[in-house]
Amino acid sequence: MSEAPSPRPSALVGRRLLGIVIDWVLCLLISSAFFTSASAAAVVTTGIERVLLSGDQFATLGIWALQHLILVATIGTTVGHRVVGVRVVRIDGAPYVGVAKALARTVLLLLVIPAVVWDPDGRGLHDRAAQTRIVSTRGGGDA
Numbered sequence: 001m002s003e004a005p006s007p008r009p010s011a012l013v014g015r016r017l018l019g020i021v022i023d024w025v026l027c028l029l030i031s032s033a034f035f036t037s038a039s040a041a042a043v044v045t046t047g048i049e050r051v052l053l054s055g056d057q058f059a060t061l062g063i064w065a066l067q068h069l070i071l072v073a074t075i076g077t078t079v080g081h082r083v084v085g086v087r088v089v090r091i092d093g094a095p096y097v098g099v100a101k102a103l104a105r106t107v108l109l110l111l112v113i114p115a116v117v118w119d120p121d122g123r124g125l126h127d128r129a130a131q132t133r134i135v136s137t138r139g140g141g142d143a
Contacts, residue, residue: 013122015084016134022080027064031055065106073102077137085138091131105130 032055071078076097077087088097088105097105108114108126115124123133 012136015086015136019078019080019084019086022083023067023078024060024064024080025052026079027060027067028052028055030063031057031060035059061110065110068109069099069102069106072097072105073099081134085136086134087137088127088132089135091133097130097132101130101132105132 029051032051032053035056036054037056068078072088074096076089081087088102090097090101105126108129114126114129117125119125119128121133127133
């Protein structure tokens with residue numbers, strides 16, 4: 001099955017990474033507030049470490065996966081994506097990514113490797129498998 005090229009360019013890698021960092025920090029804040037790990041809380045020394053690093057690591061990962069799945073499936077963008085000006089779109093042009101494609105994309109992102117292996121168009125293996133791509137919502141892309 002041949003994939004039609006997207007009329008919009010893929011988003012810059014730096015913006016994608018910054019979006020992930022923003023999402024991860026927000027998930028760290030939630031995890032530290034509601035799922036404090038006793039062992040992590042005993043090791044941290046500064047206020048910033050306490051706020052960002054005292055949460056349970058699996059709770060943080062679960063929060064990230066859940067927010068990614070829900071937000072990408074429904075509005076095509078996470079908080080971090082929105083801040084840096086990127087969004088996830090289906091390559092077939094459908095208006096919403098949908099739960100099935102967002103779930104496939106999220107699971108593969110959790111495995112990390114599919115996200116760091118890219119094709120010549122700048123799409124990660126997770127995007128190819130889910131038949132999605134990340135595009136810029138602002139002026140420049142990396143086409």
